[in-house]
Structure formats: C-alpha cells, structure tokens
Amino acid sequence: xxxxxxxxxxxxxxxxxxxxxxxxxxxxxxxxxxxxxxxxxxxxxxxxxxxxxxxxxxxxxxxxxxxxxxxxxxxxxxxxxxxxxxxxxxxxxxxxxxxxxxxxxxxxxxxxxxxxxxxxxxxxxxxxxxxxxxxxxxxxxxxxxxxxxxxxxxxxxxxxxxxxxxxxxxxxxxxxxxxxxxxxxxxxxxxxxxxxxx
Amino acid sequence: xxxxxxxxxxxxxxxxxxxxxxxxxxxxxxxxxxxxxxxxxxxxxxxxxxxxxxxxxxxxxxxxxxxxxxxxxxxxxxxxxxxxxxxxxxxxxxxxxxxxxxxxxxxxxxxxxxxxxxxxxxxxxxxxxxxxxxxxxxxxxxxxxxxxxxxxxxxxxxxxxxxxxxxxxxxxxxxxxxxxxxxxxxxxxxxxxxxxxx
Numbered sequence: 478x479x480x481x482x483x484x485x486x487x488x489x490x491x492x493x494x495x496x497x498x499x500x501x502x503x504x505x506x507x508x509x510x511x512x513x514x515x516x517x518x519x520x521x522x523x524x525x526x527x528x529x530x531x532x533x534x535x536x537x538x539x540x541x542x543x544x545x546x547x548x549x550x551x552x553x554x555x556x557x558x559x560x561x562x563x564x565x566x567x568x569x570x571x572x573x574x575x576x577x578x579x580x581x582x583x584x585x586x587x588x589x590x591x592x593x594x595x596x597x598x599x600x601x602x603x604x605x606x607x608x609x610x611x612x613x614x615x616x617x618x619x620x621x622x623x624x625x626x627x628x629x630x631x632x633x634x635x636x637x638x639x640x641x642x643x644x645x646x647x648x649x650x651x652x653x654x655x656x657x658x659x660x661x662x663x664x665x666x667x668x669x670x671x672x673x674x675x
Numbered sequence: 676x677x678x679x680x681x682x683x684x685x686x687x688x689x690x691x692x693x694x695x696x697x698x699x700x701x702x703x704x705x706x707x708x709x710x711x712x713x714x715x716x717x718x719x720x721x722x723x724x725x726x727x728x729x730x731x732x733x734x735x736x737x738x739x740x741x742x743x744x745x746x747x748x749x750x751x752x753x754x755x756x757x758x759x760x761x762x763x764x765x766x767x768x769x770x771x772x773x774x775x776x777x778x779x780x781x782x783x784x785x786x787x788x789x790x791x792x793x794x795x796x797x798x799x800x801x802x803x804x805x806x807x808x809x810x811x812x813x814x815x816x817x818x819x820x821x822x823x824x825x826x827x828x829x830x831x832x833x834x835x836x837x838x839x840x841x842x843x844x845x846x847x848x849x850x851x852x853x854x855x856x857x858x859x860x861x862x863x864x865x866x867x868x869x870x871x872x873x
Binding site for chain 2 (some may be wrong): 481487492497509518519526569657
C-alpha cells in the first residue's frame with residue numbers, strides 16, 4: 478500500500494473499511510473522488526456528516542429520521558391503530574414502496590439472536606409494548622423470515638397475546654431465508670394480504 | 676426514494692453517484708454510515724476533503740501526490756534516465772508492486788481516443804516531450820493494450836523517434852499462469868509475433 482502518497486492511502490483505507498468495498502474498489506473510488514470537482518467532494522463528505530449529526534430515532538416508531546417524529550407517524554391519513562413491526566428502516570422502506578400499507582410502523586433495530594447474543598432487551602421491544610398501552614387494534618409482525626426473524630415474531634406474539642390485541646404475521650409468500658429489502662413489491666403485497674393470526 | 680427522510684435520501688443519492696455503486700449498495704452504505712460512531716464518519720468525510728484539497732500532480736511525472744515532487748521522482752536510487760509512460764496512477768502502482776522497476780514514470784492521465792474525442796493535447800504528452808530535453812536513455816511505453824492504449828503508444832513512438840531516444844513497448848502476450856485455450860486469438864498472435872529465443 479506504499480505505492481500512493483499518504484493522503485491517498487488514507488482515503489483508500491477509509492473507503493475500504495466500508496462494507497462490500499474491497500481494496501480494488503476503494504482504489505477506484507479514491508481516484509474517482511480525486512477527479513471530482515472540489516464542491517462535489519465537499520457535498521459528498523458533508524452529506525455524511527450532516528446525516529450522521531442530524532439523523533435520530535423517531536420518538537414514536539424508532540425509524541431513522543431527521544425530525545422529532547417521522548413523516549409516517551405524523552401523517553394524519555395513516556392509522557395509528559395498526560402497527561407493523563419491522564427489523565430495520567430498510568425493511569420499512571421496502572413496505573412503503575408498495576404504497577398500500579396505511580398503518581404505522583415500529584422499527585426493532587435488530588432481531589433476537591441467541592447465536593449473536595442479541596436478546597429481547599437489545600431491540601426496541603420495550604418501546605413497542607409501551608405503544609400498545611394506547612388504542613391499537615392490530616400488530617403485524619413483518620420481521621424477516623430468517624431464523625432470527627421467526628424467533629422474534631414468536632417472542633413478540635407471545636408477549637402481546639395476553640393484552641388481547643390482534644397479532645398477525647405476514648404470510649410466507651416471502652421465500653424462506655429471504656431478506657425483505659430485496660424482495661419485489663408484488664411478493665411483499667401477497668405476503669401482506671395473506672397474513673394469518675398467530 | 677421518498678421512503679427515507681431528507682438527510683438520509685441526500686446521503687443515499689450522493690453515494691449512488693459514485694461509480695460501481697447502485698441504489699441498493701448506496702442504501703446499505705448509508706445505513707452503515709449512520710451506524711458508525713460520529714468520529715469515524717468525520718474521519719471518512721475528512722479523508723475525502725483532505726485528499727481532494729491536498730493531492731496535486733507531481734511537477735515531474737504528473738502522478739497524484741500530496742507533495743510538490745512525488746516520492747518516486749525524489750528517490751535518489753531511481754534512474755531518471757529511464758521513463759515508463761503509463762495511462763494513470765493505478766497503472767503506476769501496478770508496476771510499483773513488482774518492486775523491480777528502478778526508473779521513473781510519466782503519467783499521461785488518459786489515452787488518445789478519437790471515439791471519445793480525446794486527442795494528443797488532452798493528455799500529458801507535451802509535458803513528456805519537455806522532460807525528454809533532459810538526459811533520457813529510454814522511454815518504456817506501458818499504456819494498456821487496448822485500442823486506445825495501442826494508438827497512444829504508436830503516436831508517442833512516432834513523436835520520440837526523431838529525437839534518437841530509445842523507445843520500447845512492454846511485451847504483450849499470454850499472461851503468466853494463463854491457459855492457452857481461454858486466451859483470445861489476438862493475444863495468441865501477439866505472443867507468437869513477440870516470441871523470444873530460448
């Protein structure tokens with residue numbers, strides 16, 4: 478790595494530390510960045526710093542947003558009585574793309590995984606239970622259909638059942654082992670329509 | 676793209692504008708960045724701004740460096756009488772990795788391409804000719820063996836020939852470890868033409 482001068486090496490190393498970017502891609506990106514106009518580089522750098530500084534959790538659904546309450550929770554046309562539980566904001570976005578869901582969300586920021594040592598207290602479950610003290614008619618569990626997602630779904634349903642609130646799980650039209658964010662809208666809608674009571 | 680709030684969208688768009696990064700990778704990177712500690716994000720952003728601000732062209736060989744003259748040109752152990760002409764700093768790094776070349780370089784920053792409208796005056800050719808007014812024994816042309824690279828090599832050799840300086844071209848042939856049956860005909864013919872006596 479001593480074939481470039483200090484600043485270039487530092488840039489390549491920083492880029493290579495990002496997920497999915499190897500040393501070759503990092504080199505390519507670094508030289509692209511050095512070729513970009515100064516203002517564009519500053520825009521790119523500032524968009525990172527800005528996002529990191531100003532993005533926080535929605536105080537209601539815990540998705541990432543740059544406001545106190547996210548636009549979905551704030552929207553008066555969305556039913557607050559239907560809460561869809563997802564693992565992360567990318568999964569929320571995947572369902573938003575279908576344009577058909579009219580309830581609100583709850584973002585767990587993870588799934589229960591004994592393998593990785595992630596327990597129920599490591600995800601936003603307590604916050605979900607607190608929300609259920611308000612008037613809620615249905616909780617739709619849309620965690621991934623991976624082992625961790627299913628475990629989390631079972632755990633949540635057992636937790637909510639005693640409260641008498643209806644708990645549903647999106648249908649397994651979603652292929653087993655699939656990651657919500659990569660699935661096409663039609664399949665996602667199929668899964669929403671075919672949800673069954675737990 | 677309205678599924679995330681403003682700052683996140685802006686970050687995703689900035690990242691997606693980089694080469695080889697699609698919208699899905701940009702989303703993944705954006706959420707990774709939002710998960711990183713504040714100081715790491717600032718380091719990454721600053722490494723871009725720093726590199727862009729402080730990296731300039733070596734006044735001798737025109738590679739990218741953060742000094743007036745790059746470490747290779749400055750190195751007293753490197754022969755200034757042998758100049759290897761390459762298309763870009765990545766190609767320079769590729770030859771540096773061999774650790775065997777003891778001359779210096781000249782970086783053209785491109786290759787002649789009538790298709791893309793890149794002519795001899797758009798690359799650092801004038802600067803190369805100026806360097807040849809000093810005592811130079813050999814110019815090794817190591818442009819890529821693409822159409823553009825070959826065109827550039829031919830052009831440079833014709834330009835230098837009248838000065839009496841020796842001009843050579845890196846050999847083109849079968850790559851080491853390559854399997855003959857998978858190599859294209861042009862390369863095989865090139866390898867045959869360039870055969871050397873054992």
